[in-house]
Amino acid sequence: MVSLTTLYEITFGGAILAFIAQHTIKQLRTFIVIVTSALGVYIVWRLPSQATDISFRLGDFQILWGVNEYSQLFALLIAVLGFFTLIYSIDFMKERERLGYFYMNFLIVIGGMYGIVYSQDLISLFFFWEIMTWSSFMLVIYCCDDAQSIGLKYFVFSAIGAYAMLTAIVLIWANLETTSLSVLFENFTNLSSGLQITVIVLFIVGFGVKSAMMPFHVWAPDAYAISPTPFTALFSGALSKMGIWGLGIVLLKLAAQSGFYVWVQDIVAWIGAITALLATFYAIVQTDAKKLLAYSSIGQLGYIIVGLAIGTPLSIMSALFLAMLHGIFKAMLFMSAGAVFYRTGSTDMNEVTGLIRKMPWTFLTALFGIITVAGVPPLGGFAAKWMLYEATIQSGHYFLVIVLFAASTAAFLYLYRFIFSLFLGQEEKEYADIKEAPLTMTVPMVIMALFTLVVGVFPGIFINPIGNAMGYFGNYTFNWDVSSLLNEWGNHVDMMTVVMTIGAIFIIAAIFITIKNYRTTRYVTTKDIHTSGEIPTENENLTYAVDFYKPFERAIAPVLKRSIDKTYNLIAENLESAFDFLRYVYTGNGQTYALYVVLFLAVLMVFAELIFGIQL
Amino acid sequence: MLHVGLEHFLFVAAILFSLGLYGIITRKNAIMVLMGIELVLNAANINFVAFSRFGNYGLGGQIIALFVIILAAAEAAIALAIVLNVYKTFVNVNVDEINNLKE
Numbered sequence: 001m002v003s004l005t006t007l008y009e010i011t012f013g014g015a016i017l018a019f020i021a022q023h024t025i026k027q028l029r030t031f032i033v034i035v036t037s038a039l040g041v042y043i044v045w046r047l048p049s050q051a052t053d054i055s056f057r058l059g060d061f062q063i064l065w066g067v068n069e070y071s072q073l074f075a076l077l078i079a080v081l082g083f084f085t086l087i088y089s090i091d092f093m094k095e096r097e098r099l100g101y102f103y104m105n106f107l108i109v110i111g112g113m114y115g116i117v118y119s120q121d122l123i124s125l126f127f128f129w130e131i132m133t134w135s136s137f138m139l140v141i142y143c144c145d146d147a148q149s150i151g152l153k154y155f156v157f158s159a160i161g162a163y164a165m166l167t168a169i170v171l172i173w174a175n176l177e178t179t180s181l182s183v184l185f186e187n188f189t190n191l192s193s194g195l196q197i198t199v200i201v202l203f204i205v206g207f208g209v210k211s212a213m214m215p216f217h218v219w220a221p222d223a224y225a226i227s228p229t230p231f232t233a234l235f236s237g238a239l240s241k242m243g244i245w246g247l248g249i250v251l252l253k254l255a256a257q258s259g260f261y262v263w264v265q266d267i268v269a270w271i272g273a274i275t276a277l278l279a280t281f282y283a284i285v286q287t288d289a290k291k292l293l294a295y296s297s298i299g300q301l302g303y304i305i306v307g308l309a310i311g312t313p314l315s316i317m318s319a320l321f322l323a324m325l326h327g328i329f330k331a332m333l334f335m336s337a338g339a340v341f342y343r344t345g346s347t348d349m350n351e352v353t354g355l356i357r358k359m360p361w362t363f364l365t366a367l368f369g370i371i372t373v374a375g376v377p378p379l380g381g382f383a384a385k386w387m388l389y390e391a392t393i394q395s396g397h398y399f400l401v402i403v404l405f406a407a408s409t410a411a412f413l414y415l416y417r418f419i420f421s422l423f424l425g426q427e428e429k430e431y432a433d434i435k436e437a438p439l440t441m442t443v444p445m446v447i448m449a450l451f452t453l454v455v456g457v458f459p460g461i462f463i464n465p466i467g468n469a470m471g472y473f474g475n476y477t478f479n480w481d482v483s484s485l486l487n488e489w490g491n492h493v494d495m496m497t498v499v500m501t502i503g504a505i506f507i508i509a510a511i512f513i514t515i516k517n518y519r520t521t522r523y524v525t526t527k528d529i530h531t532s533g534e535i536p537t538e539n540e541n542l543t544y545a546v547d548f549y550k551p552f553e554r555a556i557a558p559v560l561k562r563s564i565d566k567t568y569n570l571i572a573e574n575l576e577s578a579f580d581f582l583r584y585v586y587t588g589n590g591q592t593y594a595l596y597v598v599l600f601l602a603v604l605m606v607f608a609e610l611i612f613g614i615q616l
Numbered sequence: 617m618l619h620v621g622l623e624h625f626l627f628v629a630a631i632l633f634s635l636g637l638y639g640i641i642t643r644k645n646a647i648m649v650l651m652g653i654e655l656v657l658n659a660a661n662i663n664f665v666a667f668s669r670f671g672n673y674g675l676g677g678q679i680i681a682l683f684v685i686i687l688a689a690a691e692a693a694i695a696l697a698i699v700l701n702v703y704k705t706f707v708n709v710n711v712d713e714i715n716n717l718k719e
Contacts, residue, residue, distance in 0.1 A: 589712060591641050591642075591649070591711065591712075594637075594641055595641050598637055
């Protein structure tokens with residue numbers, strides 16, 4: 001029973017059943033949703049051993065679905081993240097309205113993503129891509145005031161990407177008469193070089209929109225911030241990886257065969273690096289936790305794009321490693337921000353403060369998340385960053401390394417701001433009665449947090465499946481140990497030792513600080529301070545996180561001023577005024593239109609001979 | 617003795633058509649616009665019949681002219697009904713003032 005068709009039937013069927021259940025027997029809804037996603041995990045896990053490729057004809061097109069190691073890697077991420085985010089959503093979404101709509105679209109997004117990674121031809125790829133876009137759009141506009149305009153922005157950019165992709169597919173069909181991916185890979189060099197570069201650029205635009213590559217990233221921060229948090233975790237964790245999945249195929253399967261490979265590599269790598277740097281700058285100046293994480297997400301995707309673009313085995317490995325890891329830690333971070341939102345009703349970092357004693361597990365998740373993002377040794381992020389830097393240096397992209405390193409260091413600033421302003425700092429009186437988030441929310445978070453620790457100690461559990469997945473791109477052989485990292489100079493980093501050492505230092509420091517300050521520690525609130533002898537009033541915002549990085553903000557103000565978002569708005573405004581003259585033509589007066597009809601007829605008669613060759 | 621040929625009929629039809637068009641485009645009163653439309657339709661009818669009579673096309677032109685007359689009657693009935701309702705609601709039938717459906 002384990003096959004691709006069952007996977008699709010269960011996921012899409014579960015979506016419809018969840019919608020029906022919401023309107024008939026509400027108690028069944030949660031059960032259906034959880035069982036559907038759990039079955040998804042099981043089927044995806046069992047697929048490689050039993051699945052046979054499915055192929056059928058649809059009109060002129062051969063539809064092919066099949067499993068390979070590369071798609072398997074992404075499908076597992078989707079399945080596991082989908083399962084965790086759905087468990088998380090049980091309590092998070094309990095009080096909300098229109099849950100049938102929410103869960104139906106949620107499961108359709110998951111099903112659409114399965115479809116993308118398992119499709120072996122361009123038609124079903126495009127079909128599932130559109131399913132994913134539509135249903136994620138439905139979830140972006142699920143809630144809140146300005147969701148409509150944000151959703152529109154998301155949709156317009158998705159449409160640009162989708163049409164770029166469709167154009168490429170049509171070009172391929174017109175010239176090679178095939179839609180199968182494997183045939184395309186074999187015959188790609190038969191295309192003329194102009195067509196090759198056109199197809200590559202169109203595909204990069206198509207997939208770049210979803211992976212929030214720099215000129216097309218403007219939809220991402222708002223869409224991530226406004227969508228309901230369980231979905232945001234999946235959105236940033238898995239959905240953006242679909243772009244990465246596609247970019248991997250385009251860069252390593254198509255572009256690698258063309259004569260422009262060096263150019264494509266350098267340009268895409270630089271776009272990725274600039275994305276990483278600028279997104280980090282934007283993340284630093286955000287005051288809303290979810291927006292901060294959204295920009296951080298764009299930045300991390302920039303790293304992944306760099307890794308894919310450089311194209312050496314090590315860099316591909318680091319990119320895929322980071323892609324998998326990013327799915328997990330960004331879901332963790334969004335979930336912890338969501339848990340804070342669930343209890344306090346806000347993710348504004350100027351308002352919420354000092355939650356560490358109230359929400360210890362959420363704090364733990366956030367701490368593990370930011371350590372992983374920062375790439376500091378004990379957790380999984382270290383292995384990913386280590387490999388990426390080494391691959392970049394090894395392939396001679398020295399300036400790229402400088403940019404990446406600057407971005408990575410600047411990332412510490414926003415990560416610190418995130419954890420400090422939400423969890424540390426003085427306590428606020430209005431949050432005195434906050435409790436820890438319910439179990440359905442903390443358990444998935446903590447499981448994933450522990451998983452990042454496991455990946456940090458044994459990077460091999462990621463490296464081995466990724467090594468298999470890279471077989472899709474060519475014959476790369478890896479001899480990685482489960483718990484050590486190698487580099488080209490023959491050194492190897494034993495992760496066990498690193499983790500033990502850092503763990504020991506951390507525990508000793510924690511014990512030392514606790515003992516030393518045990519008696520003198522005093523918990524203060526934000527109002528418990530002296531402001532030149534004056535007593536602060538109740539409504540003054542004295543949260544420590546207000547204007548956290550003011551000097552830094554001032555320093556990077558010139559960069560922030562020229563936001564790409566404003567450029568797009570400027571283009572839109574100019575277009576609007578350019579088409580303003582149409583208002584003079586279409587007056588809305590029927591008599592004017594009657595005049596136009598007659599004038600058009602007269603013109604036709606005058607030029608009939610010229611146009612149609614009719615002798616009057 | 618003046619010989620009445622195809623050109624004369626076409627000439628009359630063209631004048632009628634132009635008058636009707638003038639009425640459609642310039643008049644504010646919806647009823648005048650409707651009358652203009654009737655004129656245009658009648659001009660077309662004259663053309664049909666004239667071509668049928670002089671152009672050796674059999675009776676097709678006359679038949680189509682009959683159809684057009686029936687259509688014109690139906691159109692006039694519906695349009696006048698609309699105009700009456702519009703008058704009841706807005707107390708005038710000036711086409712340039714009744715643009716509530718425009719937005």
